[in-house]
Amino acid sequence: MNYINVVNMEFADAYVQMFDLIDDCILVVDMDKRILLFNEASEILDGVKREDVIGKTIDHVYVSERYNSATMECLKSGRAVENMVQNYTTIFGKNVLTISSSYPLIQEDHMVGVITITKDISKFYKIMDVFHRHEPKAIEEIKEKPVFHFEDLIGNDENFLNAINNAKTAAETKSNVLIYGETGTGKELFAQSIHNASGAKGRFVPINCAAIPDNLLESLLFGTSKGAFTGAENTTGLFEEAKDGTLFLDELNSMSLDLQAKILRAVETGKIRRVGETKEEKITFRILSALNIHPMEAIEKNLLRRDLYYRLGVVSVIIPPLxxxxxxxxxxxxxxxxxxxxxxxxxxxxxxxxxxxxxxxxxxxxxxxxxxxxxxxxxxxxxxxxxxxxxxxxxxxxxxxxxxVNSILSKSEIKVPDTIKIDDYLGDIERKIIIEKLNSNNGNVAKTAKELGLSRQTLTYRIRKLNI
Structure with missing residues (x-):
């Protein structure tokens, strides 16, 4: 991605609310460096309120002389700036360490501003620092505890209960498990529940592959050998931390294919090699991984190695969307x-x-x-x-x-009576849509499911539920 086309630079409340749901920091500025959009994650990271920065220039908000700004570089060059490490101080004195990518916003062939997407990497450098200092107690403190169990997973839906049953069955084995579900469906809750039900002696070690740059991610996963790169010391990797336990790779499809190949070798051999080392160490571990897009789609888009999928998806758990x-x-x-x-x-x-x-x-x-x-x-x-x-x-x-509702009413031929429960009304519309699609596809359930964006299993369930 080199630039983003935009229609205009106005942001309705609905879009601001949507950006607030994103974990990454989103910043949009115009060509005069004025801040137009500042999401909730940015407020938390920078320790400022959006009403205090909207309309102000970025050099008014970020004042450190050492501030190496991806946004400013993109504004000056008109080109995308990706994965820039930034160490800066806000006007309120908060020191922040991040990695940012900035992209030009283009309107009618003219650059009108910049959007910057930022990840806070301070905690990951803290982890690496702890590893360098070999402090087991400190490591224990920053490791997440797997607090969720199967009884904490709430729902009575048939497909959701099937997902829980599949996860429970998988927990009784030592097989690797791949969990697929859209963002927000509770993939880590399932992963923690599997670990807690497995009786594993080791700890649960989670890591979000999308939140960490690849070069740092490899060091975190495999550990480092002294002298592997400038300043490198002998450090323990997360594979070793997950010995006799569980390593949870969240958003696996965000990991580069090169690093996926190294994960594949570790899974196939049961051995890991620290960055800069020549010898391998055999350890026992189990990998739970998660994708936020369908595995086949990830493979087709070259986001997931097919051979790694076969190794990590020995058992698959599919979490239905809400x-x-x-x-x-x-x-x-x-x-x-x-x-x-x-x-x-x-x-x-x-x-x-x-x-x-x-x-x-x-x-x-x-x-x-x-x-x-x-x-x-x-x-x-x-x-x-x-x-x-x-x-x-x-x-x-x-x-x-x-x-x-307005869109449905404008397209639907269903007459709405003066008194009706909205749930019943939506059920009637859903039934009408499914029937029309089935008729147009000559009763082909698989084709109809694809056109409606549903799995065949889900559509079959809805057909039975709606008595079609």
Whole structure:
């Protein structure tokens, strides 16, 4: 990617809300260096509020003389700047270590600004520093504990329960498991549950492959030998940390194919070699991996080695998206309201019926994570001891639901009576769409499922449920 085409440089609230769901920091500036967009992750990383920086220039917000800015370099050169390490200080005195990529925004063949995507790598350098100093207690402190168990996975949907059963079966073996699910479906919750149910003696060691540059990721995974590169010491890698336990590779499809080849060799031989070493060490480990796109799609797009897939996907667990398990929304709402009542010391009893209908009607592209985000927002906005109202919901949710209903009404021939439950109405529309698609495909379920963006299993379930 060298540049991004844009229609205009205005950002509606819905888009800002969408960017707030992204873990990476997003910054957009115009050609005068004025900040136009600053998402929630940027607020957290830089320790500033967006209202304090929107409209101001970036050199007003970031003042360190040592600040090596990908955004500024992109503005000056008009070319993409990728994977630049930045060590800077904000105007509020917070020191930040990141890796950033900046891309020109092009409108009608003219550059109108820059978008910068930033990852905080401070914690990964902290890990490496701990490894350098060989402090086992400190290592233990920064390792995540696998707190989730199968009983913590909430849902009654048939496909979701099948995923849990498959994961439970896999936990009883030592086989590698590949977990596939869209962003926000709970892949790490499944991974932790598998580890905890496996009886493994070693620890659970998770790492997000998308959050770390490849050169650092290899050192973290395999460890380093003294003198392998400038400043390198003998360090323990995460493979070794996962000895007799579980290594969880999240967002595996973000890892380079070259590094995937090294992972494949480690899996096939059961041996690892530190960066800069010549000898190999045999260790016992189990790999759980996760993809946020379908494995076959990842292979076709050259994001995943086919041979590595066969090794890591000995058992596959497919987590259905929330839009395909709508009957679970109510039980999830009950759970989240209890969690956030405790977190914010409130006693909110539940949701008004209108709010529940909105939750059931929305498509939830961010899945369970987005649902919890919406509940937490609503819980914060609601006064204590009363039901959550429509006015408490985040704007992105109410706007999307309103747009979706208007679109359906404009295209549907179904006549809406004066009194109707929205869940029944949406069911009628879904039934009508599936019937029309099946008719146009001469009853071919596989082709219809593909056109509707569903798995064959999910479509078959919906056909039975809707009595088609």
């Amino acid at each position: 839009r395909e398990r709508r009957e679970d929304i109510l039980v999830l709402l009950d759970n989240f309201i209890n969690v956030h009542n405790e977190k914010y010391h409130k006693k909110i009893p539940g949701f008004e019926n209108e709010v529940i209908e909105v939750f059931k009607a929305y498509n939830w592209p961010g899945n369970v994570r987005e649902l919890e985000h919406a509940v937490e927002h609503s819980c914060i906005m609601a006064n204590d001891n009363r039901m959550i109202r429509y006015s408490d919901l985040p704007h992105f949710l109410t706007e999307k639901v309103s747009d979706g």
